[in-house]
Amino acid sequence: MSLKSQLAKFTAQSAHFVLHDVLKRGGTSLPGKLAVSIDPDVLSAIATDFDLVVVTGTNGKTLTTALITRILKAGGYSVITNPSGSNMVQGIAGTLLTTKITPSPNGKKPIAVLEVDEANVLSLAKAIQPKYFVLTNIFRDQMDRYGEIYTTYQKIIDGILQAPDATVITNGDSPIFARGDYPNKRLYYGFDNVKESDYKDLKAPNNTDGILSPTDHSVLHYHFITYANLGRYFSVTDDFKRPHLDTAVTAIDELTPKSSRFAIDGQPLKMEIGGLYNIYNALAAYSVGKAFDVTPAQMAAAFDEDKQVFGRQESLKIGNKDLTILLIKNPVGTNTVIDMMETEPAPFTLIAMLNANYADGIDTSWIWDAEFERLHDSQLKAVMTGGERYKDITVRLKMAGFPIQETFPKTEEIVQAIEAAPTDKVYLAATYTAMLQVRAVLREKGYIKEEY
Amino acid sequence: MADYKLTLAHLYGDLMNTYGDYGNIIALRYYAKQIGVEIDDQLVSLNDDFDSKAYDFVLFGGGQDYEETIVANDLAGKKEGLKEYIENDGPLLAVCGGFQLLGHYMEMADGSKVDGIGVMDHYTTNMTDPSVKVAKGTRLTGDIVIKNNETGETYHGFENHQGRTFLGKGEKALGTVVSGRGNNGMDQSEGVIYHNVYGSYFHGPIFTRNGNLAKRVLATALERKYPDVDWQAKLEKVPAETF
Numbered sequence: 001m002s003l004k005s006q007l008a009k010f011t012a013q014s015a016h017f018v019l020h021d022v023l024k025r026g027g028t029s030l031p032g033k034l035a036v037s038i039d040p041d042v043l044s045a046i047a048t049d050f051d052l053v054v055v056t057g058t059n060g061k062t063l064t065t066a067l068i069t070r071i072l073k074a075g076g077y078s079v080i081t082n083p084s085g086s087n088m089v090q091g092i093a094g095t096l097l098t099t100k101i102t103p104s105p106n107g108k109k110p111i112a113v114l115e116v117d118e119a120n121v122l123s124l125a126k127a128i129q130p131k132y133f134v135l136t137n138i139f140r141d142q143m144d145r146y147g148e149i150y151t152t153y154q155k156i157i158d159g160i161l162q163a164p165d166a167t168v169i170t171n172g173d174s175p176i177f178a179r180g181d182y183p184n185k186r187l188y189y190g191f192d193n194v195k196e197s198d199y200k201d202l203k204a205p206n207n208t209d210g211i212l213s214p215t216d217h218s219v220l221h222y223h224f225i226t227y228a229n230l231g232r233y234f235s236v237t238d239d240f241k242r243p244h245l246d247t248a249v250t251a252i253d254e255l256t257p258k259s260s261r262f263a264i265d266g267q268p269l270k271m272e273i274g275g276l277y278n279i280y281n282a283l284a285a286y287s288v289g290k291a292f293d294v295t296p297a298q299m300a301a302a303f304d305e306d307k308q309v310f311g312r313q314e315s316l317k318i319g320n321k322d323l324t325i326l327l328i329k330n331p332v333g334t335n336t337v338i339d340m341m342e343t344e345p346a347p348f349t350l351i352a353m354l355n356a357n358y359a360d361g362i363d364t365s366w367i368w369d370a371e372f373e374r375l376h377d378s379q380l381k382a383v384m385t386g387g388e389r390y391k392d393i394t395v396r397l398k399m400a401g402f403p404i405q406e407t408f409p410k411t412e413e414i415v416q417a418i419e420a421a422p423t424d425k426v427y428l429a430a431t432y433t434a435m436l437q438v439r440a441v442l443r444e445k446g447y448i449k450e451e452y
Numbered sequence: 453m454a455d456y457k458l459t460l461a462h463l464y465g466d467l468m469n470t471y472g473d474y475g476n477i478i479a480l481r482y483y484a485k486q487i488g489v490e491i492d493d494q495l496v497s498l499n500d501d502f503d504s505k506a507y508d509f510v511l512f513g514g515g516q517d518y519e520e521t522i523v524a525n526d527l528a529g530k531k532e533g534l535k536e537y538i539e540n541d542g543p544l545l546a547v548c549g550g551f552q553l554l555g556h557y558m559e560m561a562d563g564s565k566v567d568g569i570g571v572m573d574h575y576t577t578n579m580t581d582p583s584v585k586v587a588k589g590t591r592l593t594g595d596i597v598i599k600n601n602e603t604g605e606t607y608h609g610f611e612n613h614q615g616r617t618f619l620g621k622g623e624k625a626l627g628t629v630v631s632g633r634g635n636n637g638m639d640q641s642e643g644v645i646y647h648n649v650y651g652s653y654f655h656g657p658i659f660t661r662n663g664n665l666a667k668r669v670l671a672t673a674l675e676r677k678y679p680d681v682d683w684q685a686k687l688e689k690v691p692a693e694t695f
Contacts, residue, residue: 087631129670140470148516148517148518149516149518151514151520162572191479203466204466204603206462206465206466206469206495207469207474208466209469209470209516211466211467212467212518212519212522216521218498219497283619356691361580362519362594362610363471363610363612363655364610365471365472365610365655365656365657366472367472368472368473368474368475368478368660369469369472369474369475391695392695394695395660395661395693396475396660398482398658398691399475399478399479399482400478448650
């Protein structure tokens with residue numbers, strides 16, 4: 001490492017120490033920013049210390065990263081990873097420069113598993129050659145920030161092209177990932193839990209994006225759909241179809257809001273996380289585990305560890321209320337959250353909170369693409385609304401046919417809102433900054449301790 | 453079972469559906485239900501015929517550049533049907549890409565030109581066109597408020613478009629820009645009204661945020677199909693949502 005790189009690294013570590021240990025504040029951006037300003041090549045200088053796995057895509061990055069970390073640790077690797085939210089280059093630089101890398105217990109090279117914002121894949125891959133890219137999915141997401149899905153995918157491909165020797169582990173059920181001109185080896189994961197005799201001839205629902213065949217732009221059909229535009233797709237005009245899967249979900253045995261039992265490649269697995277969409281995250285993580293020779297038994301044990309994996313879903317007790325906080329940020333993500341609420345057996349209350357700050361997306365139109373109407377088929381008993389854009393979400397839910405029990409424009413009143421719920425079970429679905437505000441209030445009132 | 457029914461064509465609802473366009477149907481249905489009217493929405497997409505007599509309302513939403521190119525090719529086959537529908541005062545809401553494709557042409561950000569069907573006289577250049585004098589090279593993004601000069605109604609929305617649209621013969625603006633950018637950032641016009649076609653760049657979606665406009669268009673569609681009923685009187689009793 002050059003003197004300049006050493007100085008950059010030392011500066012980052014010092015800044016991190018001051019921030020965390022002296023000022024007791026979170027954040028990895030500032031140390032990273034300082035280090036990069038001293039030596040723009042500082043990341044390249046430390047790149048040989050570990051193998052890099054980049055996790056990117058619209059939804060599921062955080063949980064996939066957490067699961068990969070858990071699996072690789074179970075396989076005897078030393079793993080470093082970035083905290084959720086620090087997924088831009090400066091935050092990543094901060095993480096890499098301030099985390100002590102210890103040798104792997106299994107004697108192999110340590111691994112860095114990094115959640116990377118789609119638009120930041122290129123600059124990271126330029127600095128450090130990843131060994132694996134893990135792509136979760138690409139859905140419409142805050143179009144004022146990210147633009148169109150094919151533009152987002154191209155940004156990721158630009159990053160992949162920097163590392164032609166890297167393997168791309170990608171979602172075979174998503175038609176967009178059959179596109180893309182890059183030479184890398186691809187490994188596909190997907191669902192194969194439906195018997196051939198149960199195959200149907202389906203089209204994706206109207207309000208679904210990315211359903212055209214790359215060969216002749218015809219609308220794709222599906223033998224089965226797991227959610228949104230994911231499933232066993234095929235063209236009716238030529239022989240274009242879903243690629244062969246290298247890793248597959250072979251059974252779904254039980255889904256509850258808080259747990260799932262399923263099998264990958266025939267290996268029975270269970271985890272304390274609900275939601276079909278999270279099984280895709282587990283599947284991506286399993287594929288990475290296989291690539292690093294973690295055994296199925298080790299992975300099963302890793303999934304089954306009895307601690308909450310930090311994703312964008314958490315459960316708390318507020319008085320006698322059983323509260324689940326869920327992040328909603330785009331139509332598909334919200335629909336998957338609605339799917340999960342549909343599996344809730346107990347009567348529940350929904351508190352929906354909408355903000356429209358930069359991090360949430362400043363255009364709130366997307367709430368109309370989420371199918372709140374489906375909650376008529378659930379145990380939903382009462383709806384309340386809040387957030388800075390409570391008016392938008394109130395009209396959305398009203399037009400979905402739900403009477404609004406109460407509206408809480410002030411987030412400081414969130415505890416009263418939760419206590420006002422007529423059911424014990426409460427789901428709070430909030431956009432990113434609304435969720436941070438809720439967490440700040442709950443932390444202040446002593447209901448949660450850790451920082452987000 | 454409702455006494456009255458409107459049949460709605462969602463043009464390319466599987467491909468042109470970004471920005472919550474579907475919400476416009478949700479809003480129409482919300483108001484229609486309160487006056488005993490059922491809305492039956494049908495998808496009309498690639499390779500389907502458009503029968504100008506079959507529908508009481510048409511929604512043509514916006515899409516991504518790629519899907520919009522595919523739709524533009526297919527739309528040529530629906531030109532006669534749509535022209536007949538529009539000239540016979542069929543009510544239609546066209547948003548963003550749908551609005552653009554009813555005109556002569558539109559230019560994508562990369563300069564490529566996509567032909568519209570020219571059933572209306574507007575055209576759309578891109579943001580770097582020499583004729584663009586305001587906010588050249590940047591998307592027009594943000595909250596927008598417009599006022600319709602004839603009715604005095606005010607409409608709220610969110611705009612996010614790179615294309616610059618210029619209205620043509622027989623076309624009036626949906627409103628004059630009070631705050632925000634509008635069709636092209638220069639002439640203070642936003643959207644279009646031509647016969648019973650309402651075009652706009654508004655996300656929001658426009659009918660959800662502007663109950664006054666949703667009710668106005670709903671009344672137009674109902675009066676055209678059921679002229680003997682006093683729809684204005686029925687709709688007056690229904691509160692309009694706005695936010």
